[in-house]
Amino acid sequence: MDPQEVKVSTNFIQEIIDRDRKANKYGGRVHLRFPPEPNGYLHIGHAKSICLNFGLAAQNGGLCNLRFDDTNPSKEEAEYIASIIEDVRWLGFDWGGRLFYASDYFEKMYSYALRLIERGKAYVCDLSPEEIRRYRGTFTEPGKESPYRERSVEENLDLFQRMRAGEFSDGARVLRAKIDMASPNLNLRDPVLYRILKASHPRTGDKWCIYPMYDYAHPLEDYFEGITHSLCTLEFEDHRPLYEWVLNTLNLPDPPQQIEFARLNLTNTVMSKRRLRQLVEGGYVEGWDDPRMPTLAGLRRRGYTPQSIRDFCDRIGVAKSNSVVDVRFLENCIREDLNKEAPRVMGILHPLKLIIDNYPEDQVEELEGENNPEDPAAGKRKIPFSRILYIEQEDFCKAPPPQYFRLAPGREVRLKNAYIIKAEGVVKEEKTGEIKEVHCTYDPESRSGKPGAERKVKGTLHWVSAGQALKVEVRLYDYLLLDHKEKITEEQSEEQPEEQAETEDFIKQLNPRSREVLTDCLVEPSLARAPVGSRYQFIRKGYFCVDPDSIPHKLVFNQIVSLRDTWSKVLKTGS
């Protein structure tokens, strides 16, 4: 058995499911759903919900539907539907043909609304939006009943049918639940159930001009699909009484139950649709699939694997307390995955010419390198070696600091999979004093794999052969935000409108160096036909993924994540 399949996560929702199954509630069925609104791109926060819902279904022998909550045509667009479907599938989940749309239930929802009216539990209200707000009262004062609250069933039926027929303009009337204007829970102060919206719906076109509100539609959607456990985020906690009111008032058997959990927050990034949109529309990133974005499209392009994201969602757990997960946790997940899977190659980000003075001028040797030391089955590959190589600029230092194991004048170092070399001298740019090339000698007896080549040297460098290397572009990424949620509360002066202050603060915190494009990088020739989306470890540097911007003779790599870098820590603590 695959040990990964055996892993079962425990959390408070699983406990509820356990109790329900034991009590044979819902006849022992477990049926969940992931209900996105098609009004934007999915991000890693959605991934948490997707993994939770599909994961719980799977580990309880249940089902999970994919359902588009398309009850608001003024905000939703068909193009999002395709991207959401793609993203959920990419993450690795299967809804087994149970792809549904709230809009498919409009007719049924309408007839249930009629039933509510007949039972005296809903009425048509002619108050304007502004008036409704005023009548609602405040946290501390009860609301006032609408003057239209006591209309007869007949009149309500007639008016509601005419609302549907399009006789009234947007906002002229709404259908409201008749609950309790004095309820301490504002959601129960006669909430709006239907509004008039003369907008064309992506799926139903102009068939409808009244659309159900979330609070009315959602419990019914769940009920229609036989959902047992309806998971949503914390901010809907106050809505649960209304969710239950709809189901109970309609007297529906085996009503699904709503369970709330804390949404995902990640350090060093933003997650709200509003801010994500600001990034895109403000030109701070290249688009929704910019590799810096926490969208699934962005993470995919960046090179994150679906399994690493699933693993992450699994390991962060689920609870009811608000939390902010350190983005390094996510990075750990992708490193762990790629360490096992990614083939190793050599690539130079900042080239420095290295000339081996005692190596034959026109000779090119074929050396061999392991594709993945973590996986011997990955085999080996040929790597050309010659007199002129490139190494990383930071791997040579004229006046090395303490603890520096790399190349320095008079010092020896191993070239990975090749020879031990010794630095003999440098050639400098006359004017700037910048080091143009390093000259060295090699020890012919030290070739990797050769008997007697086991001589130890402190450092090992990666390199490419000048004549065979491929010139590529590499895009390095850093966090979108420098810090997370500092100041947001502290710096708001009372004068400043809250919204504006927060926006400015968030833009102020943007990392000006979140992206660095290197156009003169060199990689070993084995990468010549690397397909878009393929991932590699550039030895000693990090994991990289071939970007779709690549063209035949110019590969473009995205840095997925760097390798853990102990040396940079040594440097930092030293200075």
Added chain:
RNA sequence: UGAGGGAUCGUCUAGUGGUAGGACACCAGACUCUGGAUCUGGGAGCGGUGGUUCGAGCCCACCUCCCUCAGCCA
């Protein structure tokens, strides 16, 4: 200050009256032809005050702090 939630290492999360555990991060060491990986070790936590109990992170009381809600958004 109405209602509904929440508080356990730096972070996330277990613990459901009986030795507070794991993961990430961090620190130290071993190993290494990747300063990667791996291995070993370490520091680090129950918001507060009382109470019940032989025994409390868990039960009770009071307090503190944090989050959500006044859309015809979801």
